[in-house]
Amino acid sequence: MLFFRDAASFSHYIEAMTATIQEIRDDFSFLDEWEDRYRYVIELGEALPAFPDSARTDSHKVRGCVSQVWLLTEYGEGADPVIRFQGDSDAHIVRGLVAILLALFSGRRASEIVATDAEDTLRALGLDDHLTPQRSNGLRAMVKRVKRDAEGALRQPA
Numbered sequence: 001m002l003f004f005r006d007a008a009s010f011s012h013y014i015e016a017m018t019a020t021i022q023e024i025r026d027d028f029s030f031l032d033e034w035e036d037r038y039r040y041v042i043e044l045g046e047a048l049p050a051f052p053d054s055a056r057t058d059s060h061k062v063r064g065c066v067s068q069v070w071l072l073t074e075y076g077e078g079a080d081p082v083i084r085f086q087g088d089s090d091a092h093i094v095r096g097l098v099a100i101l102l103a104l105f106s107g108r109r110a111s112e113i114v115a116t117d118a119e120d121t122l123r124a125l126g127l128d129d130h131l132t133p134q135r136s137n138g139l140r141a142m143v144k145r146v147k148r149d150a151e152g153a154l155r156q157p158a
Helices: 007-016 022-028 033-045 092-105 110-115 118-125 133-155
Strands: 069-075 082-089
Touching: 022 033, 022 092, 022 118, 033 092, 069 092, 069 133, 082 092, 082 110, 082 133, 092 118, 092 133, 110 133, 118 133
Parallel strands: none
Antiparallel strands: 069 082
């Protein structure tokens, strides 16, 4: 779990995450070749805000990924808090997949995250047909982790 030092630090992080999931969908629809889409996924990963070295720990690692993936979770207040995620990977394409998941989930209420059909969104992007089995498994592990964090937030007393 991550709590930002102050609101300005967190606001700066959120402003740096410019691509929304709708923008990603729109951009994907303009790219006909999968080589171009892979390049775009890599660019999304490159645009992620810097991930703190101090957070590259086992407790933030996503299990089930062949590449190393780290996710930090920041919870808002209340019974159904807004949850923000920060993530990184040591692999270029996987880092881009992290960016897509952050665009899909970060900044939403825990109940919305739990209710979101990530597989439907990823299928709409065509990712399920164009990722290696290892990357697909890693992507599922990332989604599972995000949803687990959201479910845990809903179980916490307000």
